[in-house]
Amino acid sequence: TTDNNGIAVPSVQIALGSRSWSVGSTYYYFYSQTMTSDAGGNYSIALLAYNSYSITITPPNGSLFVPASLSGYSVTTDKSQNIILSKSIPEFQLSVTILGTGNGSINTNPVGLNCTGGTCGWFFDQNTFVTMYVAPATGSTFSEWGGSCSGTDICQVNMSDNIVLTATFSQLPYVKVLTTTPGYYGALQTACNNAPDDITLLSRGIMFEEDVTIQHPVVMKGGFDSNFIDRSSNTIMKGSLIITTGGRLVVDRLVIQAPPL
Numbered sequence: 001t002t003d004n005n006g007i008a009v010p011s012v013q014i015a016l017g018s019r020s021w022s023v024g025s026t027y028y029y030f031y032s033q034t035m036t037s038d039a040g041g042n043y044s045i046a047l048l049a050y051n052s053y054s055i056t057i058t059p060p061n062g063s064l065f066v067p068a069s070l071s072g073y074s075v076t077t078d079k080s081q082n083i084i085l086s087k088s089i090p091e092f093q094l095s096v097t098i099l100g101t102g103n104g105s106i107n108t109n110p111v112g113l114n115c116t117g118g119t120c121g122w123f124f125d126q127n128t129f130v131t132m133y134v135a136p137a138t139g140s141t142f143s144e145w146g147g148s149c150s151g152t153d154i155c156q157v158n159m160s161d162n163i164v165l166t167a168t169f170s171q172l173p174y175v176k177v178l179t180t181t182p183g184y185y186g187a188l189q190t191a192c193n194n195a196p197d198d199i200t201l202l203s204r205g206i207m208f209e210e211d212v213t214i215q216h217p218v219v220m221k222g223g224f225d226s227n228f229i230d231r232s233s234n235t236i237m238k239g240s241l242i243i244t245t246g247g248r249l250v251v252d253r254l255v256i257q258a259p260p261l
Helices: 186-195
Strands: 013-016 017-020 035-036 052-058 073-077 083-088 091-099 102-108 119-125 129-136 140-147 156-158 163-171 175-177 182-185 199-204 213-214 219-226 236-237 241-243 248-250 252-259
Touching: 073 163, 083 129, 091 102, 102 163, 129 140, 129 163, 175 186, 182 186, 186 199, 186 213, 219 236, 219 252
Parallel strands: 035 052, 091 163, 199 219, 213 241, 219 248, 236 252
Antiparallel strands: 013 017, 052 083, 073 083, 091 119, 102 129, 129 156, 140 163, 175 182, 175 199
């Protein structure tokens, strides 16, 4: 951008949450606000989601600020340095709810939605094709989409209307806790956290790459098959093991490998 004498002035950097971009980007969900430059002559502000808004800018050294062209907006500048941006492309909301016994995250391309639990939403321009990517947490697996997508493949939607999705994650049955009603967990630490004192944990004969902290008495038996009946191997835990005051661990067929330095 330049002033009325054709001299370059600092770029306007607009920030929303942890993301920031310059004027001229395609993502705009902002409201009216006033900005002044910092000591370095840079502008920054956090803005919210509305269809139209205005930004009041105080240029350095009395220069006249000339706004950049914005895709999807009409741009006008008045004599008081108000830059008025009016949204000309409709927006629709993508809503995702994470369900199930497991954990994980959902991210989108184009960048926008980043959901790690509960219900999350983001607005996209009309007819934008949005692709959802899943990332199961340790000890969890992605089970299925619900709503506008189904199955377990990559979900892509066209934002021609508001879209509602569910994403279900399930805990992998790697550890069995022998309570009255057995519990199944995908990680040793999660199983330990949910096991009452002196209860036995049966773990599959696989490798768990995690750090474990024992804070109460636990019995851990490893090397089981997928049905937790036969034992033909060991359980390997690759990570650090910490037993705190009040913690006690009795093990059978558990091999602990120190993490690399």
